[in-house]
Amino acid sequence: MESEGQSRAEKSSSSSERRPRVRRNVTVAIAQDICADRYPSGSPLPRENDLCELYGVSRTVIRESLKVLESKGLVRGKPRVGTTVCDRDEWNILDAEVLEWMGPYIKDFDLLGCILEARRTIEPAAAEYAAERASAQEIADLDKAWRQMRDSAGEPESFTDADVMFHTVLLTASHNQVFRRLSSAIHAALQYALHASNIAVENREDAVLVHGQLVEALRMRDKAGARECANRMLDLAVRDLAAAEKAIGRTK
Amino acid sequence: MESEGQSRAEKSSSSSERRPRVRRNVTVAIAQDICADRYPSGSPLPRENDLCELYGVSRTVIRESLKVLESKGLVRGKPRVGTTVCDRDEWNILDAEVLEWMGPYIKDFDLLGCILEARRTIEPAAAEYAAERASAQEIADLDKAWRQMRDSAGEPESFTDADVMFHTVLLTASHNQVFRRLSSAIHAALQYALHASNIAVENREDAVLVHGQLVEALRMRDKAGARECANRMLDLAVRDLAAAEKAIGRTK
DNA sequence: AGGTGGTGAGTTTGGTGATCTTCATCGCGG
DNA sequence: CCGCGATGAAGATCACCAAACTCACCACCT
Numbered sequence: 173m174e175s176e177g178q179s180r181a182e183k184s185s186s187s188s189e190r191r192p193r194v195r196r197n198v199t200v201a202i203a204q205d206i207c208a209d210r211y212p213s214g215s216p217l218p219r220e221n222d223l224c225e226l227y228g229v230s231r232t233v234i235r236e237s238l239k240v241l242e243s244k245g246l247v248r249g250k251p252r253v254g255t256t257v258c259d260r261d262e263w264n265i266l267d268a269e270v271l272e273w274m275g276p277y278i279k280d281f282d283l284l285g286c287i288l289e290a291r292r293t294i295e296p297a298a299a300e301y302a303a304e305r306a307s308a309q310e311i312a313d314l315d316k317a318w319r320q321m322r323d324s325a326g327e328p329e330s331f332t333d334a335d336v337m338f339h340t341v342l343l344t345a346s347h348n349q350v351f352r353r354l355s356s357a358i359h360a361a362l363q364y365a366l367h368a369s370n371i372a373v374e375n376r377e378d379a380v381l382v383h384g385q386l387v388e389a390l391r392m393r394d395k396a397g398a399r400e401c402a403n404r405m406l407d408l409a410v411r412d413l414a415a416a417e418k419a420i421g422r423t424k
Numbered sequence: 425m426e427s428e429g430q431s432r433a434e435k436s437s438s439s440s441e442r443r444p445r446v447r448r449n450v451t452v453a454i455a456q457d458i459c460a461d462r463y464p465s466g467s468p469l470p471r472e473n474d475l476c477e478l479y480g481v482s483r484t485v486i487r488e489s490l491k492v493l494e495s496k497g498l499v500r501g502k503p504r505v506g507t508t509v510c511d512r513d514e515w516n517i518l519d520a521e522v523l524e525w526m527g528p529y530i531k532d533f534d535l536l537g538c539i540l541e542a543r544r545t546i547e548p549a550a551a552e553y554a555a556e557r558a559s560a561q562e563i564a565d566l567d568k569a570w571r572q573m574r575d576s577a578g579e580p581e582s583f584t585d586a587d588v589m590f591h592t593v594l595l596t597a598s599h600n601q602v603f604r605r606l607s608s609a610i611h612a613a614l615q616y617a618l619h620a621s622n623i624a625v626e627n628r629e630d631a632v633l634v635h636g637q638l639v640e641a642l643r644m645r646d647k648a649g650a651r652e653c654a655n656r657m658l659d660l661a662v663r664d665l666a667a668a669e670k671a672i673g674r675t676k
Numbered sequence: 677a678g679g680t681g682g683t684g685a686g687t688t689t690g691g692t693g694a695t696c697t698t699c700a701t702c703g704c705g706g
Numbered sequence: 707c708c709g710c711g712a713t714g715a716a717g718a719t720c721a722c723c724a725a726a727c728t729c730a731c732c733a734c735c736t
Contacts, residue, residue: 195491240495243496264605266605267519269495283602286601286603289602290546290600290602294542350541351538353516357602
């Protein structure tokens with residue numbers, strides 16, 4: 173019934189977490205329950221008082237969490253009638269936290285294709301802008317990320333991190349705030365694609381090669397070259413995503 | 425100097441004392457104070473208890489507001505030390521509410537140039553995707569928006585709304601969730617640019633022409649034509665933004 | 677007599693304020 | 707110079723009150 177104690181919040185996982193950090197945990201717990209379709213889109217959430225019991229916290233915390241969720245478009249609270257889950261295309265899917273919450277469920281949103289499509293559109297342009305605007309520091313950072321990619325032969329973890337970093341810095345180096353903001357989406361997509369399919373080694377080698385060429389093009393302020401490299405990078409990304417999806421489909 | 429002390433929400437200690445959307449109002453009040461640089465980026469906000477008095481609400485409301493602000497990257501609250509305003513490039517500038525809060529201050533963020541640049545990159549691609557994916561309904565909506573643009577000769581208000589609607593529907597019709605999410609940014613930029621410079625009539629006529637051609641291209645599923653039209657539309661947008669900035673510069 | 681509409685009780689979120697807890701910081705003393 | 711406690715501010719809970727929406731019931735009109 174009232175489920176007592178820890179219903180489902182991860183307050184119990186306190187082994188590493190010394191601090192309570194209650195509100196944050198509750199927020200992600202609710203968000204993930206929404207992403208997992210435990211609360212289907214369009215239908216109402218339980219009443220605030222019920223949520224208190226479900227997650228084992230006070231109403232204040234629940235309310236703060238709901239406000240945050242609402243501010244990101246996941247739910248819509250109407251005065252005196254309740255909180256309902258918004259339709260998915262109202263979600264702020266460009267918000268870093270939202271993407272994080274979606275985590276593994278991201279593939280249920282056919283977002284990966286959209287992100288890849290957006291990357292095909294944006295990254296070549298970003299590379300071109302970066303070619304004329306990147307600071308020495310940014311080029312150095314790119315180079316560092318690239319070297320980390322190159323050197324992390326056996327470490328898929330490290331390779332992924334470096335790849336994500338590379339693209340984030342690239343977008344930053346475009347010195348366009350809109351592009352820069354999209355790095356969280358790319359981050360999420362890369363994380364997934366690279367994680368899901370532990371990309372074949374030869375693909376990785378190709379990727380390292382092209383990334384290196386891009387850095388070189390930026391260094392030379394070669395706009396056309398940079399764009400070209402970005403395009404080739406994305407051809408590889410298309411291949412990787414296809415591989416990842418096939419891998420998932422197979423394991424599924 | 426802090427000029428006056430009266431930027432806050434309407435505490436209206438008068439008789440009727442209506443208080444429906446307190447939290448929302450407080451949130452935008454704080455957000456706008458931040459945008460107005462009343463709380464400069466990097467420096468700490470007043471203590472929560474002081475904010476209670478400043479905005480005339482209870483601490484709970486202040487805290488919920490701060491959580492929302494934090495969730496959009498405007499501020500960062502550290503446990504027991506205080507809440508500090510984040511650097512501007514950490515803000516979630518693709519969030520519709522944030523854009524709304526920035527409102528007139530948007531020009532202080534040199535965001536308009538960035539958004540225009542992003543549009544130059546994205547809209548042609550979106551138009552191309554729309555050419556192959558737009559539903560009949562979406563094309564009808566675009567046509568409706570276009571007719572409203574055409575027919576609102578003397579009404580700049582109506583023209584602006586229609587223009588914003590047109591571009592929003594166009595991005596929606598690209599059936600790419602990432603592109604679609606950017607409509608809020610475009611909305612804000614258009615709102616500003618069209619509002620600031622009450623665009624010359626001949627520019628408006630050019631715009632109507634090109635928008636109409638774009639609808640036609642979509643109807644014909646002509647990808648190249650759609651892209652071409654989008655490019656020409658953006659050439660006009662560049663001109664409008666330049667005009668708007670010159671107008672502002674002059675009145676300033 | 678039956679349907680319509682107003683009313684009032686109950687429910688649920690919005691908002692307030694007091695209280696307790698937990699730590700980061702700072703100053704005092706060993 | 708270092709640690710240890712006092713202080714103060716944020717995190718969290720609780721108990722209320724206020725307002726508005728729901729729903730059911732009953733009276734009144736046709």
